[in-house]
Amino acid sequence: MLIExxxxIPMRSKATTKDFYLHRLGFEELGSTDYDDYLMLKKDKIEIHFFYFKALDPKQNYGQVYIRVNDIDSYYQELLxxxxxxxxxxxxxxxxxGQKExxxxxxxxxxxxFGESI
Known part of the structure; x- marks a missing residue:
């Protein structure tokens, strides 16, 4: 059975990605091993993993993640x-x-x- x-998703700079997710979205680093080309971050019950893609053109990147949340109003205000x-x-x-997003x-x-069922 599938459980999670x-x-x-791609990243061009581990430091930039890490800074954004930690300081702008409230994530924390996952794991104790530091890999040069890989980053694992978590918040609450979710994880997002990142792989290094030096040649990534952000204008050509269509990476997307849909994250279900509860209390979306509070999280939205926290980010603001x-x-x-x-x-x-x-x-x-x-x-x-039927989603608030x-x-x-x-x-x-x-x-x-980010979406919450209403």
Missing amino acids: INPK NKGTTIHPNGHLQVKSW FSVLDPDNNLLT
């Missing part, structure tokens, strides 16, 4: 308080498919959409 998923840039087309709103682009143009 840990998406792997940290100065996190919300996607221009992804501010917190109720969608017709907002979106953020990371430094490599990976789209993170």
Whole structure:
């Protein structure tokens, strides 16, 4: 049986990616081994893994992760308080498919959409 998923998305700079997720989204580093070309981060019950992709062109990157949350209003406000840039087309709103959502682009143009069932 399937029990969880840990998406792997590209990064160009481990330091930049790590800084963004730790300081703008509230993640923490996972694991005790530091790999040059790989990064594992977690927040609450989710993990996101990153692989080094030096030639990544952010304008050509369509990486996307949908993250289900509870208490989306509080998390959205927390990110705003940290100065996190919300996607221009992804501010917190109720969608017709029964989700309340907002979106953020990371430094490599990976789209993170956070959603809560309403």
